Amino acid sequence: MDLGKAGWLSSLLEESVAAHVRAPAPVVPSGLSESSSGRARARSYVRRMLRASGLLYGTPADGSVSAEGTSSESAGTGSPEEVLFRAVMRTFARMALDIAILAGSPEGPRREQLLLLFAVLTGQLDEARSVEEKVRQGQEVPKRLWGRVEDALERRALSLSGDPAYGLVLHNGALYADAHMFGRQALDYFSRGGLNHEMARRRIDFAARQKALLVEVLTGLACVDRQPTFSARRAILRQVEDLGLPDELEGELRVAVRQAFERRRSLSTTVKNVSSVDLRRFILEQTLLASLVDGRRTRGERAFIDQLAHELRVPESTVHQLELEVAEFYAKNRSVVDVFTVSSAANLMGEDMVSRMQNTLERNFHRLMQEVRETGELYHLLTKAARGQALTAEERQRMRAQLIDVAKAIPALAIFAAPGGMLLLVALAKVLPFNLLPSAFQDEPASEPVSLEGEVVSSEAGSTERKVG
Template sequence: MNPSEKGWLKEYIKFRGPHPIDFLQYQIKDQDNLLYKIVQPTGLIYGHPIHAPGIRHPKEQRWNSLGKMKIVLLESFLHSASLKQEVLPTTPNDWQDFYLETSQSIGQFYSVLDPQIRKKAFFIFGKRRKDEFRFAEQVLHKRLFLKSRWDHFWASLFQNSLLFLDTYYFGEWKTARFHNMKWHKDAMKILLLKVIAAAAHANQIIEREEKNMFFTFLGSSNLTKSQNKLAKEAFRDGISLDQIDLRQADTWLLKKYVLELAILMIWADKVVSAEERAFLSELARRLGISEEELDISLIAIESFVIENWKEVYFLQSKHSFQLISETMTTRITFVLQQHKGSIAKEIKSNSELCSLFEKSKNQQLTEDEQKKMKSQLIEILKSIPAFVTIALPGSFLTLPTLLKILPKDVFPSGFQD
């Protein structure tokens, strides 16, 4: 199976069929939080899809970047749709039918957003198409096949950033929540453009990176001429948060998305100035998001970049890695300090971990014991409410790093010595 070849969608569904989607593993009940937890590590929110949620295809490493992105988007659609099911399938056959029906409906979904899309794609190489699977394949390809801006990482992040909105609205379309979904999505795109324009002006200096990012996002928004003109004027003249109606972001997930795109814009030069932090704090306040959750969003983005460093090859400069890792470490340390009471309680209730701490006072732990200590400390971090919905960079959080960032008074007495 190769996502670059005709007929890949049916082949992938055959592979996917026997494997159910397991939401219980996430231990999150709220649907918005759960979709964020599933999709955030994929990179889809940041317009840079890398890893699909759920099961991995054995031939994934052989696919090109466009093929991988198709699977990320498809899997995100499947997860978003299944979250909206009142009753999940129970048998392999039921799951197979669900995957088939959901993947076939992708073309119908995009036809609602763009009524002309079916006419545009109705003839391929002069042949009339009737196969909904083939139509879905073509639509996914068209949705992803945009001109890339690989010359600049942060601009490229915005290249496909609207794919996350597709995932979100696909699930809502399944429930018929919106009377006019196309209008709502277009309004969200305009809101997002205004927010990132305001973010670019937060420190009164428009960086080249910020200009690249704004126009990359604008180019992929598919707005009308009049809407494009208004967006360009907002970026050229500047716009404040007071001038932006944020009510369109009416769910926790849309608010989170608005905030994280603003962070990406501000974070383009890898530095968040005092004025830019004040802007983000004010945006978070207006969205009803706490200061701690703002820090978590910053950590989520930094964690994604650090964890996927090899894949984001255009970011691989020692200085950038050091700067990003240092700011993330400082931020995590600050958040952990706010939760040291619950961390200490978790450590004390873990008898195996406590015995490893005691043993380490007198002798060197074996490699396996150190790995066990690391994994259990990371599990404790994941239990903290602040970190429940994001993917922490496990490869970056080595045992020495964990021992450095955790508050000293959460450890058993004598261990630090």
């Protein structure tokens, strides 16, 4: 499947349907009996799926890709963003197909039914109606309809990359809002045996309002310590535009965001209309994710989160639970985490952020080297890698874990130990005014043995990221 080439969506959905036929049947969610209605089973499944698959965090786990039956080679071609996009699409498709089984939907042209659901996802209700009509008549869906849905999906695929230096971290929240809407739409469609256009429009509007509310809260978080720079303001307003909200809602949101740039808006005013427990949890989880993505959390951000939890009436114990869930997911799925953040940071990271990181590395270099030397196995593995000797997958995993432990031992380097923090070294390698990589870690290793001196620790962290992450 070649993203951007006509027909890629048809191929992806055909692969997904074929893989789903071979996969084990979805199990009845815990707490429900086999006698529960299909709609109840599917509804419970949607809640569990969004969390278990990683869609809540904007990053489907690797298993969601391999479970589709695609080879690692086909699943991993293209840029990291494209790989992530395909993983999201396959996860959406698998979720809908599982829902069809749990809801007791009769057999049908699943590929075309998935096309209809993706048309709704992109707000193309007229196209969805046309696809449904063709399915009812048993006719082939015209290529022009496939092309319109493909184009719409491509336009929204890579438009919300998060940038810790400038813009908001919107990718996670926007994807989750879409996933929740997609799952509920699939549930309604397969339960009814047809598309309810009025309900579909309501779900689209609700997802848009979710995103707008998230933008307001995350803008407040971004402004908590200082007024955003001109570049930051421009980046945030561009992300508002990229959300593809209805014109009236986008206009209102732009006004609210501009006002937040100048003066802090009351959180109680921002979230006063949030009554749903699920929506409260969504807003708080996404704010926690955004506060962690740059590897550090200031006192102001911590106070903002505490106040947000209070206004949303979320107890402190639940906040701690959510933080642990976020950390656990990121620890288990580092290979695809923060793809958008890192690629964006590599190109747009501000000079002030670069300078702070460079100074931190330089000030703590000797202490860092001392920590490495005192970690016997880590020193051995780094030396082995520096000499050009291949490491096994297990050795790379142990080296990565120990590098993180070393970073944790030095408070000033805690940013690299936070979720996604080690990936920042990859971005730094592209923007720092000096080369982090010694000769042993560049494309053409030095012919003579290299001693473990200089910037080898920082470089190996970056090199490890390319091998493992």
